[in-house]
């Protein structure tokens with residue numbers, strides 16, 4: 001009987017974001033289930049994350065699973081030491097108390113940072129490794145936004161990352177992790193490893209796998225992996241550039257039966273990616289230019305404006321008003337905007353009731369230097385409670401944004417919610433009574449995940465640079481701790497540490 005302990009602890013830490021991520025943030029998530037513990041982890045067969053895929057694959061192999069905890073917090077500032085220590089201890093103590101195990105699978109992100117640990121997942125792996133010993137297979141699934149340093153590669157037997165952004169292969173990644181774990185258990189030989197860090201950062205909005213160059217990069221990755229049976233796994237992680245830590249960089253990871261095969265595959269993929277550096281230059285339009293371009297469209301299908309810098313999924317506050325103000329300045333006849341995070345405004349709309357006209361200060365409250373939009377809005381529709389997501393990425397999850405209101409100001413309809421969430425599923429608009437395909441301009445607060453569900457209905461997509469808590473162009477961020485000499489985007493300026 002093969003006994004495998006499984007746990008999930010995921011956070012993408014934007015070290016520039018103002019709000020720390022405390023323990024409760026892992027339990028109050030708008031679009032993920034919050035804390036799931038013990039046998040409950042095994043109860044949802046469609047759990048659309050790496051752990052779900054791992055469970056399905058492990059059952060096919062007849063493994064006995066020991067589920068500990070699975071949790072995720074919306075991307076935000078540093079994870080508090082209290083949250084990190086409590087959750088890491090929960091995982092490590094459960095493994096120590098209930099072992100020995102034949103193997104361990106962890107569902108991690110790869111970009112978690114605390115004030116004490118700039119590479120927090122390396123610390124999780126180190127503590128698990130200390131309990132299970134050097135020879136027990138320890139495999140982790142990762143988000144492709146992980147910033148992977150040498151410590152993680154050293155502590156884990158294998159690391160395997162998503163291959164899609166929008167992330168529609170989270171479950172498949174868990175299946176791949178299980179195959180790697182199986183290979184380790186069968187051969188009883190550790191993998192040879194190769195780890196390469198690229199020489200430039202990749203702005204998040206240039207990382208989509210639905211567009212070039214990442215579409216071709218992942219095709220090349222799969223071709224290289226297929227070409228040599230000695231290769232067990234090849235991963236490419238474009239990384240999370242909003243992290244002021246030395247290991248912040250895109251990386252390539254190769255695991256193989258021999259060192260030559262691992263090095264060869266890693267070097268070939270790294271060279272292929274490096275040759276596309278030109279494509280990782282940030283190109284964004286200011287909000288007024290983007291709105292003018294959208295108004296020039298003659299299509300019956302919506303023009304999508306992606307407010308890429310106010311993405312809750314990268315630690316944004318989702319309450320900036322820049323794009324909305326540009327829509328109002330241009331007096332657009334028909335636009336919808338989602339999802340503005342403003343619990344006070346949502347509650348005020350619920351008190352006023354549907355049909356009321358309400359004067360309020362909307363958004364602009366969470367970022368220093370921003371101001372709310374003060375105006376009279378018509379409360380068009382109210383909603384509350386749980387509803388199902390339907391898009392390719394998170395379909396199957398239940399979301400709950402708390403109190404929700406659709407507010408209208410002239411031709412602009414704004415979905416306001418009590419919880420911060422990235423607009424990556426059309427269900428968020430439908431919950432507030434809006435059908436996105438019926439509107440001329442659709443504004444989504446999202447860097448890239450929106451593409452999975454919204455790209456099919458859009459005539460064109462325009463990426464907008466409105467002021468936010470962070471800048472999607474890494475060259476504009478106040479970095480202090482990056483690796484010396486790394487370029488801040490494709491063909492960008494070089495980072496130099498201050499003396």
Ligand SMILES: [Zn+2]
Pocket residue numbers: 143144145167
């Ligand atoms: Zn990600």
